[in-house]
Amino acid sequence: MARRPPKPSSDLRDASRGERIQLVLAKAGVGSRRACEKLVQEGRVKVNGVVVEELPAWVDPANDKITVAGKRIETAERHVYVMLNKPRNTVSTQSDPDGRRTVSDLVKHPSGARLYPVGRLDYDTLGLLLLTNDGELANKLTHPKFGVDKIYRAVVRGALDDEGIERIKRGIVLATRKAGKTVGAERLGAVQLRVHRREPTRTVLDLKLEEGRNRQVRRILAAVGCPVKKLTRIQVGPIELKGVALGQWRELTATEIRALRKAVGEGAGAAKRAKKAASKSRAAKKPAARGAKSTQKRSVRITSSHGPDRSRRTR
Ligand code: URA
Numbered sequence: 001m002a003r004r005p006p007k008p009s010s011d012l013r014d015a016s017r018g019e020r021i022q023l024v025l026a027k028a029g030v031g032s033r034r035a036c037e038k039l040v041q042e043g044r045v046k047v048n049g050v051v052v053e054e055l056p057a058w059v060d061p062a063n064d065k066i067t068v069a070g071k072r073i074e075t076a077e078r079h080v081y082v083m084l085n086k087p088r089n090t091v092s093t094q095s096d097p098d099g100r101r102t103v104s105d106l107v108k109h110p111s112g113a114r115l116y117p118v119g120r121l122d123y124d125t126l127g128l129l130l131l132t133n134d135g136e137l138a139n140k141l142t143h144p145k146f147g148v149d150k151i152y153r154a155v156v157r158g159a160l161d162d163e164g165i166e167r168i169k170r171g172i173v174l175a176t177r178k179a180g181k182t183v184g185a186e187r188l189g190a191v192q193l194r195v196h197r198r199e200p201t202r203t204v205l206d207l208k209l210e211e212g213r214n215r216q217v218r219r220i221l222a223a224v225g226c227p228v229k230k231l232t233r234i235q236v237g238p239i240e241l242k243g244v245a246l247g248q249w250r251e252l253t254a255t256e257i258r259a260l261r262k263a264v265g266e267g268a269g270a271a272k273r274a275k276k277a278a279s280k281s282r283a284a285k286k287p288a289a290r291g292a293k294s295t296q297k298r299s300v301r302i303t304s305s306h307g308p309d310r311s312r313r314t315r
Contacts, residue, residue: 158225174187
């Protein structure tokens with residue numbers, strides 16, 4: 001079969017393609033601008049398989065495949081997604097003015113990418129913390145509009161009674177205090193809850209929250225008389241804490257990244273889903289037809305896939 005002729009390199013004379021090639025090479029760390037020009041003049045640089053014959057030449061760093069002496073150059077910044085199993089005594093920031101250990105001290109990605117924590121865990125909270133350099137996805141994962149829920153496993157002091165369980169499920173009202181005085185009250189959202197073990201001196205339970213208020217789980221449980229002894233985040237949206245020991249990190253798999261994107265309405269099929277959601281909302285606004293199915297939101301149970309065995313694997 002006849003091969004398609006290579007694209008003529010004269011394409012590269014079109015300045016609307018993007019950036020000058022020597023600049024792109026220099027930014028990718030190949031060498032100084034001058035040295036990169038020399039590499040081009042020596043015929044060692046190819047764009048999409050074709051030797052660059054002359055300067056000036058413009059390339060599209062995000063889409064062109066650029067090689068120097070046969071080696072591919074990484075031009076656009078690669079997005080990196082990491083799961084850290086955060087230990088206690090670690091701040092969820094990149095640096096700490098008080099010199100405490102930070103999550104950035106624990107996650108040193110070989111690419112040198114600067115990774116930002118997605119949301120925060122308290123200094124003493126353990127478990128799943130995502131880090132990424134994909135700012136857009138990170139914002140969506142933390143924005144209340146996208147309602148990405150989180151599941152926490154708490155070990156608390158005392159036996160949490162049925163009344164306490166009901167109060168938490170309905171949504172606790174907490175006093176807002178300033179300078180030692182009560183200045184108001186706030187109602188926290190309803191919480192889904194599952195008790196794993198209830199003993200006279202301790203209770204082990206999972207709480208599923210959509211909100212992300214400061215020390216929310218600790219405040220909820222203290223309000224029902226069961227202060228937290230140990231708190232571990234075990235799930236964020238579709239991502240479960242697994243395959244990573246305490247204090248260690250790993251990259252998310254392609255499947256996990258796809259699931260995260262889906263959770264915030266991005267990725268394959270997002271346009272279709274948005275259209276479906278819009279038509280559903282239009283239908284909901286119409287007067288209900290007789291015999292139509294109720295559109296009331298059903299409460300969702302916490303998934304049963306995070307029993308004690310699974311948590312043991314990760315801690
Ligand atoms: N709720 C808390 O109380 N602490 C955390 O770290 C996260 C949620």
